[in-house]
Every structure is written in C-alpha cells, then in structure tokens.
Amino acid sequence: MFSVVTGGAGFIGSHIVDYLVRSGDRVLIIDNLSAGNKQNIAGHLDSGKAELIKADLLSDGWQKYLEGADRVFHIAADPDVRASAKNPKPVCDNNVSATINVLEAMREYGVREIVFTSTSTVYGEAKTIPTPEDYSPMIPISIYAGTKLADEAIIASYAHTYQMKARVFRFANIIGERSNHGVIWDFIHKLKENPKELEILGDGKQTKSYFSVDACVRAVFYACENSDETFNYFNIGSEDWISVTELAEIITEEMGLPGVAFKYSGGDRGWVGDVPKMQLSVEKLKSLGWTPDTDSKESVRLAARALLKEMEE
Template identity: 75%
Template sequence: MYSVITGGAGFIGSHLTDALVKKGDKILIIDNLSSGNLDNIKAYIKSGRVEFLEADLLSDGWQDSFAGADRVYHIAADPDVRASAVTPAPIFDNNVAATENVLEAMRIHNVGEIVFTSTSTVYGEATVIPTPEDYSPMIPISIYGATKMACEAMIASYAHSFNMKAWVFRFANIIGERSNHGVIWDFIHKLKENPTELEILGDGKQVKSYLSVTGCVNAVLFAVENSDETFNFYNIGSEDWISVTDIGEIITEEMNLKGVPFHYTGGDRGWVGDVPKMQLSVEKMKSIGWIPEETSKGAVRAACRSSIKEICGEN
C-alpha cells in the first residue's frame, strides 16, 4: 500500500505515521511544517521508512507525487477554532482550498481512496446528545466547523463523481503526546508560567468528550478496514464527557500543585464558536465491531502526564 499523508509531521498525522509504518505501508508525508514538527518523524526519514516532502498544499509542485498512490490520508488543516473567528480567510484557504487541491491531484493521478479527518463542530450546538451521524440540521457555529463541513461535501461529491472511495471521521477532542494546542496544552502552559492561579475561559461548566490520539488512530484504521461504501462517515470519540473545571483539577493534581484558585472569565462558552456541550454517539462505529475502551477522564489524565513531561521537562 502506497499511502500519502498530508500533515504527517503534526499531532494526529505523526501518530498515524507510526501506525502505518508498523503496517508496512510505503509512505510519503507532505507537510509545510507550519504546525508540524520534523522531530516527530525524523527517525523514519533517516531510516528510509518514510519519504518527506516539505510543501504547502496551496502551492504547486507537490501534485505529481500522488502518482502511483493507493490512498491519501488528508490530515493537514488549520485547527484553531478561536483564531477562525478573528481571521477567517486563512482557515478557509488551509482547509477548504487545500482540500480541493488534494482532491484534484487525486483525480488527475487516479488515486482511488481518501481518508479525511473532520470534527464534531460540524454539528454545531446539537440538541441531541450523544449526537449521531445522521443528526440534522447540521449548523456549525464556528468558521472552522464550517470549513470542515464544506470539505466533507467536496469529498462526497468527488467520491461519487470520479469513482473514488472516501472515509470521513468526525472527531471528539483528540488529545495526547505531541499535541501543541487545546485545553490541556493551554492549562499546563498557564500553570508553568504562574502556578498560583489558573484562568479558565468561560464558566468551566463546558463538558466535552475526549479520546487519546492512539485510540483515535486505531479507530480510524479499524473503520477503513471494515467499511466499504463509496462515502463512509463515522463519529469517533468516547462514551462520556468531562468538564473543563475537572480537567483543571486533574492537571493541578498531576503537576503537584495544591490549592490553586481557578479564575473564570465568565459566560457559557470559552470563545466565539465554542460548543459548550459535546458528546458524539459512536453506535455506528460499534455496529461494525469497534469497541470503545477509553473514558474521557482516563484519556485526559494520560494526556496530562505526557504533556507535562513534554512541556515542563519532568520525568
């Protein structure tokens, strides 16, 4: 299997690379390193297990590298939900325009399969929780969510128009080693700078579902191996949720900080486009044989420990 991974030097992409190397795939990673880190994959490059091409999906010159590929894992994206409310254009370009470029390169070079990482934010503020894949209407409330929804639509249309096969995965909050954004990363950095107080955006009552990046990658590969429609789409997450305040308590505990006061900025959401309550239904994944083995709390605690080591240099 010749697999191309866009964004393969990033958080989820590098963990996917780990899994595909173990599977024995021939792998090409395309990454502009704007948020990815070459350290995540340099051992594979040095050993020859992975070929690396530094390129921007909005530019030209990388498209011919798709020749002969069997499958594209399109992971590259701008994931900053908060920034999308301030400067929408870069999010649109890096998500929608880049995805169109990937699909066109696939069409031109007859690449038959694409795996795409979408998001729970395509559902907006769902009134049905846990939220199933067939929930309607899907009304995203962030620019980021809207771009991912647009990408899903483009992928579905290309799959049906050009004899491709697609898998789209709507993720809960994916956390763990090598992450460079999100609430855990944010809290640890805040407490490292000032261990006497923790600022929490919103009222701290926001509740969301979390899953480890390893569990996420395993679920993706399981679904790809066990579903075979022209357009396959699945939620991936845990079957519970945890509040932002509870995450703060776990982090202070893991950092051995006692009696840290929490300061809340107020309001029921942390930023424009934040969805205060999110839990995805994973019944569709379970119907093809996937067994969820993690809780949000367990995933958060494990992610906190690995992130503290990375950020604070603790052993």
C-alpha cells in the same frame, strides 16, 4: 500499500504515520511544517521508512508525488477554532481550497481512496446528545467548523463523481502526545507560569468528550478495514464527557499543584464558536465491532502526563 499523509508531521498526522509504518506501508508525508514538527517523524525519516516533501498544499509542484499512491490521508488543516473568528480567510484557504487541491491531484494521478479528518463541531450546538452521525440540521457556529462541513460535502461529491472511496471521521477532542494546542496544552503552560492560579475561559461548566490520540488512530483504521462504501462517515470519541473544571482538576493533580485557585472569565462558552456541550454517539462504529477502550478522564490524565514529559525532555 503506498500511503500519502498530508500534515503528517503534525499531532494526529504523525500518529497516523506511526501506524502506517508499523503496518509496513510505503509512506510519503506532505507538510509545510508551519504547524507540524519534523521531530515528530524524525525516526521514520532517518530509517528510510517514510519520506517528507516540504510543500504547501496551496502551491504547485507536490501533486506529482501522488503518482502510484493507493490512498491519501488528508490530515493537513488549520485547527484553531478561536483564530478562525479573527482571521477567517486563511482558515478557508487552508481547509477548503487545499482539500480541493488534494482531490484534484488524486483525480489527475488516479488515487482512488481518501481518509479525511473532520470534527464534532460540524454538528453545531446539537440538541441530541450523544449526537449521531445522521443528526440534522448541521449548523456550524465557527468558521473552522464551516470549512470542515464544506470539505465533507466536496469529498462526497468527488467520491461519487470520480469513483473514489472516501472515509470521513468526525472527532471529539483528540488529545495526547505531540499536541501543541488545545485546552490541556493551554492549562499546563498557564500553570507553569503561575502555579497558584489558573484562568479558565467561560464558566468551567462546558462539558465535552475527550479521547486519546492512540485510541483514535486505532479506530480510524478499524473503520477503514471494516467498511467498503463509496462514501462513509463515522464519529470517533469516548462514551462519556467531563467539564472543563474537572479537566483542570486532573491537570493540577498530575502537576502536583494542590490548592490552585481557578479564575473564570465568565459566560457559558470559552470563545466565539465554542460549543459548550459535546458528546458524540459512537454506535455506528460500534455496530462494526469496535469498542472504545478509554474514557475522557483517563484520556486527559494520559495526555497531561505525555505533555509534561515532553516539556521535561
């Protein structure tokens, strides 16, 4: 198959590329490299198993490269929830306008399948936890979450109007090798600067689900291979959750830093738009035969080890 991956040099996108290359796909990556890192895909580029087009999805010129493609993995997005509150327009442009541009290019060049990475934050502060896919009403509390929910609706409308097949995945906190943002990345860098004290935003009681990026990617492809509707959507995450304080304890342990003093900024959330409690129900995907093979604590531990190793190299 010929697969196009937008944002394929980024964290999750590069792991999608890894999987596609192993599967023998022809892979084209479209990335402006503003958040992605060419090093994440260097081996595939050097071997000729993937090709990179450096382009911004808000510009023109890249669309023609979709000709002949079987499917698009639309991973490119502005993922910073905190920054979206300070400067919302770029997030709306990069997440919504860019998605429309991808769908229009697919329509023009006859690409019939899209895989889209959404987020658990589309549910807002859900009253049902674990939260199932049919939870309602979905009331996002961050600009980032609002853009992702808008994307889901636009993708559904294009799929039904233009006979496309669409898969939408609402992720828990996906963590692991190559990540360049998020709480684990933040904590490790803070502790590198001051190994005696760690600032934790909020009260440390925020409790969420974390899931390994490798396990997440396997789940994405499992769902794609085992569902065939015009439009379908799945939660992906672990079946447990841990507090931010517990997460910090795992990281200090992995860094060999006993006795670190935790300093809390206060309040029940870390920033504007932060959802303090999140765990997704994954029963829908399990009904297809999938089983999550890792939990939050193990995912955090493995992610911390991977990021520490990257910093040493």
